[in-house]
Amino acid sequence: MTAKLRAPGWYRAGLFVLLGIAFSYALVGVVRTLMHYPDAWADGDAITTVALIATPLFFLVGLGCFDYWFYYASGRPTRAEDHSSHGASSWKDYFRVNTDHKVIGIQYICTSFFFMFLGGLIAMLMRAELAKPGMQFVDSSTFNGLFSVHAALLIFLFVIPVFAGIANYVLPLMIGAPDMAFPRLNALSFWMLPAAGVLLTASFFAPGGAFASGWTAYAPLSTDMPLGQVFFTVGVQFAGASSIATALNFLVTIITMRAPGMSFFRMPLLVWANFSTSLLVVIATPFIAASQFFVLLDRALGFQYFDAFVGSGKNGSVLMYQHVFWFYSHPAVYIMMLPGFGIVSEILSVKARKPIFGYRMMAFSLLAIVALGFTVWAHHMFVSGMQSWIRVPMMITTAIIAVPTGIKIFSWLATLWKGVLHLDTPMLFALGFLTTFTLGGISGVMLSMIPFDIYVSDTYFIVAHIHYVLFGGSLFTIFAGIYYWFPKMTGRMYDETLGKVHFWMTFVFFNVTFGPMHLLGLDGMPRRVADYAEQYATLNLFVTIASFALGLSMLVFLYNMVASWRGGPRAAANPWRSLTLEWQVSSPPPIFNFDAVPTVVGGPYEYGVPGAVHGIFQSPTEAKPTHAGSVATSPTRE
Amino acid sequence: MRRHPVALMVIVGLVASAIGIALALVIDWFPTDAAKQAEPIDTLYDVLMIVSVPVFVLVVIVTLFAVWQFRMRPGQEKMDGPPIHGNTRLEIVWTAVPAILLVSLCSYAYTVLTDIEEKEANTLVVNVVGQQFAWRYSYPQEGGRAIETTQLVLPKDRPILFKVRALDVIHDFWVPAFRVKIDAVPGIETEVRATPTKIGRFEVVCAELCGLGHAVMRSTARVVTPAAYDSWIAEQVRGGAAGGGGAAGGDDAAGGDDAAGGDASGGDAAALGRETFVQNCGSCHTLADAGTSGAAGPDLTTALRGQSEEQIREDIVDPDARIAEGFQAGVMPGNFSETLSAEQIDGLVTYLVSVSR
Amino acid sequence: MEAASATSSLHHAGEAEHHHGPPEAHRSSRVDPQMLGMLLFIISEIMVFGAFFTAYFFIRVVDGNPWPAEGTELPKAIAGVNTAILLSSSITLHWALEAIKRGNRSAFKAGMATTALLGATFLFIQINEYVHIGFAPYDSAQASVFYGLTGLHGAHVALGLLILIIVTTRAFRGHFSPQEHRGVEIPGIYWHFVDVMWVIVYSTVYLL
Numbered sequence A: 001m002t003a004k005l006r007a008p009g010w011y012r013a014g015l016f017v018l019l020g021i022a023f024s025y026a027l028v029g030v031v032r033t034l035m036h037y038p039d040a041w042a043d044g045d046a047i048t049t050v051a052l053i054a055t056p057l058f059f060l061v062g063l064g065c066f067d068y069w070f071y072y073a074s075g076r077p078t079r080a081e082d083h084s085s086h087g088a089s090s091w092k093d094y095f096r097v098n099t100d101h102k103v104i105g106i107q108y109i110c111t112s113f114f115f116m117f118l119g120g121l122i123a124m125l126m127r128a129e130l131a132k133p134g135m136q137f138v139d140s141s142t143f144n145g146l147f148s149v150h151a152a153l154l155i156f157l158f159v160i161p162v163f164a165g166i167a168n169y170v171l172p173l174m175i176g177a178p179d180m181a182f183p184r185l186n187a188l189s190f191w192m193l194p195a196a197g198v199l200l201t202a203s204f205f206a207p208g209g210a211f212a213s214g215w216t217a218y219a220p221l222s223t224d225m226p227l228g229q230v231f232f233t234v235g236v237q238f239a240g241a242s243s244i245a246t247a248l249n250f251l252v253t254i255i256t257m258r259a260p261g262m263s264f265f266r267m268p269l270l271v272w273a274n275f276s277t278s279l280l281v282v283i284a285t286p287f288i289a290a291s292q293f294f295v296l297l298d299r300a301l302g303f304q305y306f307d308a309f310v311g312s313g314k315n316g317s318v319l320m321y322q323h324v325f326w327f328y329s330h331p332a333v334y335i336m337m338l339p340g341f342g343i344v345s346e347i348l349s350v351k352a353r354k355p356i357f358g359y360r361m362m363a364f365s366l367l368a369i370v371a372l373g374f375t376v377w378a379h380h381m382f383v384s385g386m387q388s389w390i391r392v393p394m395m396i397t398t399a400i401i402a403v404p405t406g407i408k409i410f411s412w413l414a415t416l417w418k419g420v421l422h423l424d425t426p427m428l429f430a431l432g433f434l435t436t437f438t439l440g441g442i443s444g445v446m447l448s449m450i451p452f453d454i455y456v457s458d459t460y461f462i463v464a465h466i467h468y469v470l471f472g473g474s475l476f477t478i479f480a481g482i483y484y485w486f487p488k489m490t491g492r493m494y495d496e497t498l499g500k501v502h503f504w505m506t507f508v509f510f511n512v513t514f515g516p517m518h519l520l521g522l523d524g525m526p527r528r529v530a531d532y533a534e535q536y537a538t539l540n541l542f543v544t545i546a547s548f549a550l551g552l553s554m555l556v557f558l559y560n561m562v563a564s565w566r567g568g569p570r571a572a573a574n575p576w577r578s579l580t581l582e583w584q585v586s587s588p589p590p591i592f593n594f595d596a597v598p599t600v601v602g603g604p605y606e607y608g609v610p611g612a613v614h615g616i617f618q619s620p621t622e623a624k625p626t627h628a629g630s631v632a633t634s635p636t637r638e
Numbered sequence B: 001m002r003r004h005p006v007a008l009m010v011i012v013g014l015v016a017s018a019i020g021i022a023l024a025l026v027i028d029w030f031p032t033d034a035a036k037q038a039e040p041i042d043t044l045y046d047v048l049m050i051v052s053v054p055v056f057v058l059v060v061i062v063t064l065f066a067v068w069q070f071r072m073r074p075g076q077e078k079m080d081g082p083p084i085h086g087n088t089r090l091e092i093v094w095t096a097v098p099a100i101l102l103v104s105l106c107s108y109a110y111t112v113l114t115d116i117e118e119k120e121a122n123t124l125v126v127n128v129v130g131q132q133f134a135w136r137y138s139y140p141q142e143g144g145r146a147i148e149t150t151q152l153v154l155p156k157d158r159p160i161l162f163k164v165r166a167l168d169v170i171h172d173f174w175v176p177a178f179r180v181k182i183d184a185v186p187g188i189e190t191e192v193r194a195t196p197t198k199i200g201r202f203e204v205v206c207a208e209l210c211g212l213g214h215a216v217m218r219s220t221a222r223v224v225t226p227a228a229y230d231s232w233i234a235e236q237v238r239g240g241a242a243g244g245g246g247a248a249g250g251d252d253a254a255g256g257d258d259a260a261g262g263d264a265s266g267g268d269a270a271a272l273g274r275e276t277f278v279q280n281c282g283s284c285h286t287l288a289d290a291g292t293s294g295a296a297g298p299d300l301t302t303a304l305r306g307q308s309e310e311q312i313r314e315d316i317v318d319p320d321a322r323i324a325e326g327f328q329a330g331v332m333p334g335n336f337s338e339t340l341s342a343e344q345i346d347g348l349v350t351y352l353v354s355v356s357r
Numbered sequence C: 001m002e003a004a005s006a007t008s009s010l011h012h013a014g015e016a017e018h019h020h021g022p023p024e025a026h027r028s029s030r031v032d033p034q035m036l037g038m039l040l041f042i043i044s045e046i047m048v049f050g051a052f053f054t055a056y057f058f059i060r061v062v063d064g065n066p067w068p069a070e071g072t073e074l075p076k077a078i079a080g081v082n083t084a085i086l087l088s089s090s091i092t093l094h095w096a097l098e099a100i101k102r103g104n105r106s107a108f109k110a111g112m113a114t115t116a117l118l119g120a121t122f123l124f125i126q127i128n129e130y131v132h133i134g135f136a137p138y139d140s141a142q143a144s145v146f147y148g149l150t151g152l153h154g155a156h157v158a159l160g161l162l163i164l165i166i167v168t169t170r171a172f173r174g175h176f177s178p179q180e181h182r183g184v185e186i187p188g189i190y191w192h193f194v195d196v197m198w199v200i201v202y203s204t205v206y207l208l
Ligand code: HEA
Pocket: A216, A333, A334, A336, A337, A379, A380, A382, A398, A399, A401, A402, A403, A405, A406, A407, A409, A437, A438, A439, A440, A441, A442, A443, A444, A445, A447, A448, A449, A453, A456, A457, A458, A462, A465, A466, A469, A470, A473, A474, B052, B055, B059, B098, B101, B102
């Protein structure tokens, strides 16, 4: 037993969690006694706050995320090339600190989908409450908690990490690298996620209920919320740290570990997309960390960043929070979209059997979006009462972002043109994405027009926009990607029929769920309300029913994934006849991806070009374009 | 052979766009418009739709067409499409056209913005204060003294400048019928302009999440004829002496005629109480006698049965002392003892006692 | 669930190799991965400070509040001395690095030790300053900003100090050599960053 408690793993993690709690209790007690506070040992709020920060760290230590570094730090012998924690031979290996990017990828994807279903169920509760005017199931504070947790989970624990997960699995394979640049950091970034997720979810059990100030957590509402708010404030810190670490890892991997011959303009667009996304993450994410630090300091230590009340004479600044928050959270919406763009580019090109149209413009438009993305944050603040002159420049930059995005959309359409379209599930989701995201994007452009935004801001029109871009945009690409790489990841084939059923149910019910919300918004229904006027009753009931059907469609997906993973037919190495490197190795790939580093001799999308090859597996010396390593070339239709 | 279907696609696209635009323009998606600001904003929406619908249709129609024409047919499993890598002219076109489109939209939106926010002569200033979870207003008068009230009465066709403040957290002052909204931010004073053009009563909504009672933080804007407005102000000034806000809108319960405050002649405590109730409490409490139908708080028609005068008074001045079961503490404002005059509170109590017997 | 289990790749069919190491990853860039990682991390760090400076900017410049808050003042002199201390620690660290590059172990150890010592002194003075400064973070937004920025920086010094101590212990345990000194160089960069940051904090918060 003691051996178990000393070795890294769940037993030690459990022990350390207890230690963490004890530590927090002691720390608070001692400090408060030293400062002569009354009942020093009985301040629940303070103890919980500290415990929320300390316990996850203790957990990570216990689980063994830091063991290697501790050895290194204390100067004890370490083997940098140690692979004992590499690969997975049984399901148990997915529940330990594992440094294999493929294992970590799967861990990421499964975890984030778990939280997706959780967040979705919460959405179902919300819709149930909103089915009729007046209060039925939950009281207003609970409802505020519901949509706050809903959004927080789906953004910070689903969309952002699931993209990181997919890229984690696919990206090193695509660039011909044996693993990520920093495998241990990679493992650590993953294990921070469950911690964050547990915090956000656990807030429901906090006295005073879950954090209820929306996912935007505007001060000063968030600074005088009950304890639940701290769960958000701290949880987001862990999620943020996790995504910064991953982004850093991606950037280093992409820059330093590309296979010979893989110049930047021979990289698949998914790699480009994650390159741009990671830039956004590394630069922007610190701002949300800071914004939540401010809230925490104001709450826990009585700082006065946001205390602007007349008469209090504290000179705090309320709008400062929003500027800092949106300077992260607008780029964040592209963090949640660009990887999707990458996935769609892969799928459309392979499934249309044509080179991606305007490859370079595709890459540059990504960078353009990254650059512009930092110049538009105040479009969330048109009615916030900030200096009014800021609005107009922000309107222009915001609208201009539609141009690079448009370049991508039109290039994708041109990629389809005259292709040989294989309309299987990944392709269907990619095509569905084209339409739904365009709608969401266009509503975004409408929102960027100040006078119109002044009217619809904080109405259901916004909620509609959110879901058209996040569900119709991000989530569709995620589904597409999951189906597309499912054979590679699991070595099994998913059920095509169920896949199509899933797509059609999702596509139809998605639109009937969120489409009408535009009308509700135009008609003046405010967002974030549990109770609403009679005039909106019919549409809301309709939306609610549709949303349940949408929920059920998710069950189809769930069943398909689980069943196929356990008993699906074995998948070939390259079922899609794709050129990119990840498909040139077995499904699932060998433990170290490649037995010999491949050499890249051409672009990744040369479909229809006779004898085209992307990567070959001889050593660089005898590397010359041959058919080897590619099964994708065949007569064109023209 | 391929010309024909493409032509078909174009035609279908044009028809679809036409239908889409028609729907957008013909159907009136907005609530009633009651301010000068509404018209330009609604027009902006129409323009945006005229631009957006074709763009959306374009994307959809091309996708559908590709699916229809280029989908893989039996026997093509191993085939590839033609290796087209790009087309510079096309790419320039679909960079330039949206860019031009968007810039012109922006310039148009800018003119609309200046239009709805332009300063005008003889603007009436109304101070708005948001607090969890109710709105209060004050009308600055000559000689410094301002009229403090909880009802928003506005003269028709007079430009109004709302100066908005918040006492606790961020709220958002929004009159959907006026189309305009602005956050009420602690520490700073924000401004929004509107010129009412229709006589009637229009809902005031709090549009920024502000806590428990966010959904019930409502109030009414009553637009009346300039004459009625002046007499109302006069009322207020006189009534102000006799007791702060309430002395008006006795007609509210009777619901209707907008010549404000005619019948309400302060005096009688119960009458004053009733008016005060309609103005301050009706948004949250149903009370048959007062004709209010709020749902945030208990239905006082029944809830007050058998409650002593003291209890009722306590319920008003210190709501969280006793929480009616099935309801939450912290929703009902705790500061009525400050925002209402002693007379009004007494009036309320007398009135509520009288109706709860 | 044998997702990542090792089967063989297309091209070396048959030979299922489980426990061979990965092929040496191809270096597609001259920059050293650890170095690049540290630089990117520093970019993030700069942004964190950037956010705290945004708070400073809004509360001092945009809202035009007096700085520092009425009735309070900042110990420019002591902080100035502290600045000197921290900067000199950068020099000693550089010296230590050069030493190990030349293979001069004793100079290396001495350099590391002094650097760590100077860092500790800085922290000590900083905390001492907090004790005697005469206002608390909850007195005003300006105070919050002051404690926020200096505190954030203090935290970074603490972290950097921890790393320095680790390097020092390893130095005394005989690690590092003229060939292998990345473990000194990269923490060094971080420490220099912390110093530069302090110069900015000092000049904006205390001097301006
Ligand atoms: C994946 C996430 C995502 C994405 C990609 C976007 C993309 C865009 N968003 Fe969105 N947005 C959100 C997520 C996202 N948004 C969220 C979550 C909120 C709410 C936050 C909250 O308050 O809770 C929000 C809120 C939001 C607001 C604030 C509304 C308010 O609160 O008052 C605005 C205002 O300008 C806006 C604008 C835009 C614009 C212009 C784009 C553009 O990038 C869209 C560009 C794409 C297209 C335009 C379509 C394709 C282009 C063409 C086919 C070319 C031709 C097109 C034209 C000529 C029009 N968004």
